[in-house]
Amino acid sequence: MTAEANTGARGSIELIDVTKRYGSVVAVDSINLTVKPGEFLSLLGPSGCGKTTTLRMLAGFEQPDGGHILVNGKEVQGVPPHKRDVNTVFQHYALFPHMTVAENVAYGLKQKGVPKSEVSTRVAKALDMVQMSKLAERKPRQMSGGQQQRVAVARALVNRPSVLLLDEPLGALDRKLREEMQIELKLLQSRLGITFVFVTHDQEEAMSMSDRIAIMLEGHVEQIGDPETVYEHPKTAFVAGFVGRNNFWQGTSTGTGVNADDGTLFVATNPEEHVPSGNDALAAVRPECINLVVDQPARSENQLLTTVASVSHFGDVLQYVVSAAEREVVVLVPRTHASRPKVGDRVWCTWAAEDVYLFSARQAEVVMAEALTGA
Ligand SMILES: Nc1ncnc2c1ncn2[C@@H]1O[C@H](COP(=O)(O)OP(=O)(O)OP(=O)(O)O)[C@@H](O)[C@H]1O
Ligand SMILES: [Mg+2]
Known part of the structure; x- marks a missing residue:
């Protein structure tokens, strides 16, 4: 399947000449990117290269200064974050400390007015996906960083988005836990078949998890390709030095x-x-x-x-x-x-x-x- 053939299908993303400026800083410089439905795409690059800004524009937290963003084939300009078919998992879990795990996961659905019986079924299912059913009644402070991040993933998945955006979700975890979570997330993604756009500055993480990697530098994409291609055939010296x-x-x-x-x-x-x-x-x-x-x-x-x-x-x-x-x-x-x-x-x-x-x-x-x- 080609990217073009998939454009418009549920879970597809397209960025066309997308630019974002903050004053004189060009955070994202006319980016073009297509993500296929069900694809695991990583945005990889050094600090300040525009990864988070790109993700925040996809999520709807920032508006581009130019260009077009399409999700599921539809322009999302002006569509607020909660009405987009995407959900975001941030580096810092951002769970409500006074709520239990189950309440945290249920929160968004309750806000949307989803009926109570449906909420509990969907919460149970989302917690099961991340193997957190047993800890449903715990408070965030009673859990490890990895467990809290699983809850954050469940909280995003409970909305059944076609696209999950993840901004350095494993950045705060120690190495061993991070490696375990990498495998878990990758398995979850292939099981659910939803599109993941995963931000990281860790090239090993990007290499081990992604179908394709977009290597970014100073607001633009230097190269995009599958892990083997970007490793074996780096197009620029920057990519050669950053990947491997x-x-x-x-x-x-x-x-x-x-x-x-x-x-x-x-x-x-x-x-x-x-x-x-x-x-x-x-x-x-x-x-x-x-x-x-x-x-x-x-x-x-x-x-x-x-x-x-x-x-x-x-x-x-x-x-x-x-x-x-x-x-x-x-x-x-x-x-x-x-x-x-x-x-x-x-x-x-x-x-x-x-x-x-x-x-x-x-x-x-x-x-x-x-x-x-x-x-
Ligand atoms: N709200 C803002 N106001 C002004 N400048 C900003 C703002 N957000 C980001 N920038 C600038 O835009 C550029 C890209 O930032 P961005 O957060 O997208 O980088 P990043 O690739 O996510 O980096 P990191 O790996 O450090 O998270 C940087 O130069 C940053 O200083
Ligand atoms: Mg960032």
Whole structure:
């Protein structure tokens, strides 16, 4: 099914040239996005890139300054939040502290004047979906963060929306609980078949849960695609650095590679971008695509002599940080790797030409900042 074929179906979303400004800040810059019915789409990007603003416009809490938003094929301009076929789950549970779990979930339905008998059936069903039936009489403060967030999801689902908007719903949870909730939410979504638009700045979370990911930067979408595509074929240096990890080298394009400022020569057989010879360019190689070898390879390109600076064990893989001249390179090798160089050893880094990404240096600063913060 194509996105176009689905436009108009229940659970479809379309953003056409949507822009939102706050004074001189362009929070969302002419975004175009189609979400298919039943799709799990993540908006992924660094702080301030416009994720929440996009979600709030979908929910109806903010009005766009330009463009069109369609839900279920209908323009929602002017439609208030409670009349849209969407519900939102926020990062902070925002439950009423004086109400029980069941009362919290029932609240919206009672406001809408849904008959009492129907309210109790729907609340019971929504609590069952998130496995919270047993705690229906608890107050929010008597529950863990994960349990409270399940209640918040139930409170949204009880309205039977065709689209659920989730703004960093797992951001406040510790790592283990977050991973459990990721699996639960994903299972719930595929069971219910409703559309999820899920905001996160955690690339692993986006990768593990989404059908497609829209990677945002400074109010626009850099790239949209399924997790494998955005990982394997990042269209821009920013995406290459934000989704998964990459080692970057700045330099000058040779047309088929990069002559890096540190003297390393990169040859790329599958560049994602063609950068004309002589222009500023970036070469990138993922940590898992670099091999560590003791003997100097018999070639002049795609290799670098380094010294092992540190070795960390991550269970199934070992992370090496090796250094050369003024820079460090991150290398991941499988635990079963034959040779295990030690700190202080001299090793050659080598990589295949098909694993070299080549980008124009448009966003060099952004990428370097991301790389330094390990994002
Ligand atoms: N009510 C507001 N008034 C003024 N500026 C705002 C307002 N809301 C957001 N912005 C600005 O719009 C831009 C996008 O903000 P937004 O909250 O959408 O980012 P985000 O991607 O959700 O970031 P985070 O990951 O930190 O939540 C930022 O520069 C932000 O400062
Ligand atoms: Mg936000």
